[in-house]
Amino acid sequence: MTIVIDRVSRPEPTPKAPVSAAERVRKKDRGGGLYKPRTPIYPKLVHGPWRTLKWALLIVMLTIYYVTPWIRWERPGALPDQAVLVDFEGARFYFFDIQLWPQEVHFITGLLVISALGLFLATALFGRLWCGYACPQTVWTDLFIYVERAFEGDRNARMRLDAAPLSFNKVWRKTGKHLTWLAIGFATGGAWIFYFHDAPTLIQQYWVGQAPATAYIFSLLLTATTYVFAGHMREQVCIYMCPWPRIQGAMLDHHSLQVTYRYDRGEPRGAHKKGQSWEGRGDCLDCNACVVACPMGIDIRNGPQLECINCGLCIDACDEIMLRVGRPTGLIAYDTDSAVAERQRGNTPRYKLARPRTVYYAVALAVVSTLMIWGLANRSPLDMHALRDRNPTFVRLHDGAIRNGYTLKIANRSFEPMPVEIRFSGVAGARVRSPGKPAADALHVVLEPNEVTAVRVFVTAEPEALNASSLPAAFEVRGEGRTFRAKTTFLSGAANTL
Amino acid sequence: MSERERDEHSGIETTGHEWDGIKELDNPLPRWWLWVFYGSVAWAIVYWVLMPAWPGLTGYTKGLRGHSDRAGVAQELTKLDAVRGAQGARLKSVSLQQIEQDPELQAFALQVGQSVFGDNCATCHGAGGAGAKGYPNLRDDVWLYGGTLDDIHRTIQVGIRSGHPQARGETVMPAFGRDRMLDQAQVQDLTEYVVALSGRKADTAAVGRATQTFADQCASCHGAGGQGDLTKGAPSLTDAEWLYGSDRDSIREQIWNGRNGVMPTWEARFSPETIKALSVYIHANAGGGEEEVAAIGGATAR
Missing domain, CATH: 2.60.40.10 (Immunoglobulins)
Structure with missing residues (x-):
């Protein structure tokens, strides 16, 4: 017996060929039975509004991350003049005009609670926005794939290169890619430590070997994690390591927006020749454009999945094809389960933003935010x-x-x-x-x-x-x-x- | 082996475990996870070689790095001694009053004093210095031998009836009853007299009978009014502080048996700067101030 998570009817997925016991043993002999080697994913570059939005957010967020520690902020006396600083030595947290003591760590807790509630609310309304656009894992992976593409070309070129025998061409492209990745990783780890010490002082100390050991340890640690997570592990971090894909199931309902294959419009799918009628068939050409664009390596047409980070790249990929064949865009779109079901029944879909869960989250968010602002405003000296x-x-x-x-x-x-x-x-x-x-x-x-x-x-x-x-x-x-x-x-x- | 149950949706075998109708799919683990496991095993072996790890019957494997937490503590203690050495030198060169007026040095002295007090003085005077029956309270404003910084310093140095040539407490409280200097009735009357001295209700007839006895036997040390004498370590009998107890039985027993406290000399045991630190600590805990000093000895009962 299987638990059916989605209550609306779905197209039957292509049944996988049952694996016989003998085949399992053979697979084990080859060393592929008990442990699963990673299937490399070669996401294809797409163009479209969601891709553009992702580039824009990537630039904004990385700029904030790298620039923030360098913002100066005048403070009296011998106090540090860094706008944002976690000062362990002096046991203070500085954020522009706000200066927090260790006893006021409840403000940090409050900030975390606000972030969590904001995340819950956003997820209930718009699905996994965090995963698709804002999560550091997604942002840095996107940047690393950009570098990969610059050195090795797009999907097909990369696949050819990986399959090709060792050559000078392959070596310099691979070396260049890995060195650039390491450099980005180092910049990431390097920027991190500036949040904990006066940035201009630390950068000088760092290069002459005078910085504290923790600065070297953490910068190299974050270099390593950035290089490994964004360069090598990518979607495996989301699938195997991150708890959020599991938790998000509790935030979503049938009215949450998420990247949806509108099977009511797409099925039955199949190849389409120019000039053929669209009567009696779905709009999906089974062209695989959405699959090759996916950085998680899944087929969105199988419905909402744990692996899907809701990044919308398959939307852009599909829309490109739809425009080319002269069909309306939005075969894959941000949509809700309930809307698909309504259309299937011949009704006009209704989008409900105010639902009990979104109201709870919004109220809780408002209460905690008000408390925080009140607390900060009435902070006693x-x-x-x-x-x-x-x-x-x-x-x-x-x-x-x-x-x-x-x-x-x-x-x-x-x-x-x-x-x-x-x-x-x-x-x-x-x-x-x-x-x-x-x-x-x-x-x-x-x-x-x-x-x-x-x-x-x-x-x-x-x-x-x-x-x-x-x-x-x-x-x-x-x-x-x-x-x-x-x-x-x-x-x-x-x-x-x- | 029979064919295991297969999940009809995904076509993957289940582990056979079921919770509330949800079954676990027997998906393969990622390959990198396996390498992390091997890496951990390798790390463990390296650790066993380098660090103390395996217990044996008579000891344990020491490891190539020769790491030892005990040696680490010893090293830290040596470092601490070095730090103290510098501060200790300052303690040695300045006066007690100067220590008390320098907040930094005073804080250091208080720390040293506290640990020395806990190790040596607390046995008799209590961990907080509140004393016990027969052992003076060092937190209040009553001092048998004076409560100024210099007085306290002197008492720690030479002790009381300690055998030190300059020891304090050259006089003793006689055992009036045991040594048959006074008879039972006289001791009883004296007890009433002492109770009256501290402002409490007493048998007036007995007080009258004892007036002459007090003047003859007690006044030479405790003073005509019973206000005590610092130079002899004779306590005031007029205040609220009683070393051996304030009730009639306790007072009678003290007149009968005449107990005399002893405190060792610490000169041979502590360095001069330690004694200074200890004096500052005790003085500060007692209130460290003029009010006490003014009140010592001879103060009248309220």
Whole structure:
């Protein structure tokens, strides 16, 4: 029994010849039974709107990737002047005017949640847009195929070259291709490390051998992964390694746009001679143009498949043929399962953008985005934690007063020194003081800019005020018109009995 | 072998495993995956040769690289000593007060002090320095032998009744009862007198009877008003801090048996800079300030 994933009727795929047990054994003898060698794919260059869009996106995205670390952004003092920087040494993340501390990693989490929800929404509406246009695997593979084509020619020339015996022509073309791939890979890995260190400094250090070991390790690691993934593994990364093709099944439904072979129009397929009637037959010429254009090496006419990355190159390939034979374009197009089924029943298809799942995703996206923007806009320059001494929990002084010791960790996220006033509330008549200073109602401390200042505070209370062994209390820090509270407790045990 | 079930849609054999009607196709694995597996095996062998790997009956295979985590730790410790050496030299050359006023040096001293305290002092004074019965609390503002930086430093150096020629605590608390200097009734009355000194309710008749005894026996060290004497290490009897307990039984027992605390000298064991760091640490934990210093000894009960 097989589970039928698509509920609309489909043309029967050409049944594969059953493999006999004897044949299996023979195949194993040849070493092809248990493990599958990769069938090389030679995608043919197509021309059309989707191909043009893919080139444009490729240029835009690669430009962003390579250029971003070089954008300068003036910051006060000794702070780095790089617009986008993940500064592990200084434990900061810089993004133009935004500067995040490690404690604010929830903003990064929020960004990831927004990206995930955006991806879900886009997938539910328009299918695997990410896979087809934006995924680095797709973008770099596209670039690598472009290089391959420049050195070895298009599909047929490449197949001939691979089949040809070793020759000077073959060697220089192959060498040139691999060297260019490696160079692109190196540029990729090289650009990556600039996101983690001041780019102009690092590039100088890099070439004279003075850069940190991690810079060399990561640049070479990404050179290797780029070269291997985009040059050699290509569609196998999507098919075998990536979880997203599996997950996307949960985002799609019958109203999601995806690259669709309109079999309602195409079948029955077959060769067509010029001048022959189109009556009683489908528009598909069975010319294989869509198959040879596919970078994943599949036949889109078999229906939606895990391998399909929705890049639309088969659409361009088919449209070229349709125009040539004088039939309307769009035999393969971005369409929905439900539209095909509707047309088959003779109805006009309806496209539904607002469906429960798209509404859920859109609402969730709006909520998380609003929270993030609100959080960023109301980001406090102050943050405080009060750590109470645990051993001993309290100290009794000579006059019977009870003292608790605290260490306040106060972060000043601004770039200016910040004078603040520290008060303690929750215990009547409690007095605060720093070591070596007289007791007072409030402490005055100047917080260092862009740093966490540790402030040691002793709080002393008279036993009369301590009606419980543990009293809820709080520290209040006031600075720059803002008040920040950190909850704590004041402990006295059974101390009020002498 | 019988022919296995074949999936009718794809024409591929199934593994025979079924979950909720979904069957697994017996598709071949990619060839590169197999090479990754062989690569891992080769890597494992290289690793066995180079690194410590296989346990034996009496030891383990050492590996050609001679890697050892233990040696690595030893190396790190040597490095740490080198780092400390530089900071330690600074500790040696400046005064205790200067250490406390230099935030960087103070932070270093606190770190050193904390680890030394944990290893040596915590046994008696507690990990946090809160003390125990008979072992003074080092976090409060009551100091038998003074709570200034210099006092603390001196006490650590020479100890108390430690046998050091300059040791502190040359006087002792006599065992008034055990040595039959006072009889049971007198000790009982004295107990009431001491309770009254610290501001608590006591038997007035007993206090009256003990007034003369206190003046004769106790006032020479503890002072006429019981406010204590730093130079002798005699505790104030008027405050809220009681080394051997504040209740009547504890006080009576102390008058009867007269226990005297001993603290070793650390001069021979610690380097001078370690003692300095320890003093700074203890001083800081106690509040490190003028308030305490003013309150030491002789302060009246509230």
